[in-house]
Amino acid sequence: xxxxxxxxxxxxxxxxxxxxxxxxxxxxxxxxxxxxxxxxxxxxxxxxxxxxxxxxxxxxxxxxxxxxxxxxxxxxxxxxxxxxxxxxxxxxxxxxxxxxxxxxxxxxxxxxxxxxxxxxxxxxxxxxxxxxxxxxxxxxxxxxxxxxxxxxxxxxxxxxxxxxxxxxxxxxxxxxxxxxxxxxxxxxxxxxxxxxxxxxxxx
Amino acid sequence: xxxxxxxxxxxxxxxxxxxxxxxxxxxxxxxxxxxxxxxxxxxxxxxxxxxxxxxxxxxxxxxxxxxxxxxxxxxxxxxxxxxxxxxxxxxxxxxxxxxxxxxxxxxxxxxxxxxxxxxxxxxxxxxxxxxxxxxxxxxxxxxxxxxxxxxxxxxxxxxxxxxxxxxxxxxxxxxxxxxxxxxxxxxxxxxxxxxxxxxxxxxxxxxxxxxxxxxxxxxxxxxxxxxxxxxxxxxxxxxxxxxxxxx
Numbered sequence: 371x372x373x374x375x376x377x378x379x380x381x382x383x384x385x386x387x388x389x390x391x392x393x394x395x396x397x398x399x400x401x402x403x404x405x406x407x408x409x410x411x412x413x414x415x416x417x418x419x420x421x422x423x424x425x426x427x428x429x430x431x432x433x434x435x436x437x438x439x440x441x442x443x444x445x446x447x448x449x450x451x452x453x454x455x456x457x458x459x460x461x462x463x464x465x466x467x468x469x470x471x472x473x474x475x476x477x478x479x480x481x482x483x484x485x486x487x488x489x490x491x492x493x494x495x496x497x498x499x500x501x502x503x504x505x506x507x508x509x510x511x512x513x514x515x516x517x518x519x520x521x522x523x524x525x526x527x528x529x530x531x532x533x534x535x536x537x538x539x540x541x542x543x544x545x546x547x548x549x550x551x552x553x554x555x556x557x558x559x560x561x562x563x564x565x566x567x568x569x570x571x572x573x
Numbered sequence: 574x575x576x577x578x579x580x581x582x583x584x585x586x587x588x589x590x591x592x593x594x595x596x597x598x599x600x601x602x603x604x605x606x607x608x609x610x611x612x613x614x615x616x617x618x619x620x621x622x623x624x625x626x627x628x629x630x631x632x633x634x635x636x637x638x639x640x641x642x643x644x645x646x647x648x649x650x651x652x653x654x655x656x657x658x659x660x661x662x663x664x665x666x667x668x669x670x671x672x673x674x675x676x677x678x679x680x681x682x683x684x685x686x687x688x689x690x691x692x693x694x695x696x697x698x699x700x701x702x703x704x705x706x707x708x709x710x711x712x713x714x715x716x717x718x719x720x721x722x723x724x725x726x727x728x729x730x731x732x733x734x735x736x737x738x739x740x741x742x743x744x745x746x747x748x749x750x751x752x753x754x755x756x757x758x759x760x761x762x763x764x765x766x767x768x769x770x771x772x773x774x775x776x777x778x779x780x781x782x783x784x785x786x787x788x789x790x791x792x793x794x795x796x797x798x799x800x801x802x803x804x805x806x807x808x809x810x811x812x813x814x815x816x817x818x819x820x
Binding site: 373405553 | 582583587622624625626630631633634656664669671672677678680789792793796797806809813
């Protein structure tokens, strides 16, 4: 559905050459890396940091920072899309595939709720965090992931709006029901496909 | 955390621009008359959509400047190399139509039911949603004590200055000017640092509620400073205006 013409508006149309088809509707490309979060940036010392797969109140498996670093890691280059409308192309991350973590933890469920330092949560179908689509990323652009961007580690699920790539992630809770996380409770979309512009509930 | 589920579908509507008010050299407040506005809470934002003749579309989010019950308004800062903000601040005229949908966001909000001491910290145009909160507090006769610490480059960059200087109902407005101060300036100078924050912030023991809005470096420094002063992180709500050139 397109709306009325905005008198005198032409727009900058600055999608870089060659990037046509890579920028979802309603997004613009930025070279910056904007920061968005709902509260203060948490700082958990690495010697107290763990990543856990939980289900039904039980911890299926937990890794220390050192143990996570010892798992096979992958370097991936992906485009990312924030619901606030910036997209950033060819971002380079290094992290452990969620497939690897789930394989080691066992357990199965149709949904996961990512949980984080600071109390942030976000919900995802398990099929969106498996099959080589999601990572626990601890490195960005060749260096450690800065805390304001979610370090020491954040979830990376680049095919969904970036609020699903939870900052300061500490684990995944396997769930039978698709329960809304933090932003989803406040009216954002339960799934968040940027190509369908699923920004808000009902989109 | 208490959520207020918004499950109503947000549809685009063409609002009529009823007035434009220049706030500073680069900032304009746009008053809007949408055909079907469901009301909003102080601190929320809305989406704006511009459509070019050939169908090209640009969308951005803007904080709502008006308090609930006031005519709907957004305040927009023109960003160099921006796509939407130059149009809104320089091309748009009263009588034009502007497509919008909202309100959006349910976390960075304040309501008169919250009687905690209110600490508002603004960096630059981050004052916009905080203006909505201050005005809502005043219009509803809230007795929550309130302080706004507003960091601006110069006095000429202060948005809503006349209005902010008129609050005398338990709201204090404290400025700090980071780049230049006029002759005889008796307010604060320089960026918000730990000392100024400690001086202005309600004691953590008073269970204050803080709203921080501004550019990322401002928000990071101020939010961390409040945590250092003993504010629980969940009592520090943040919203950021990244320097993306896009707003």
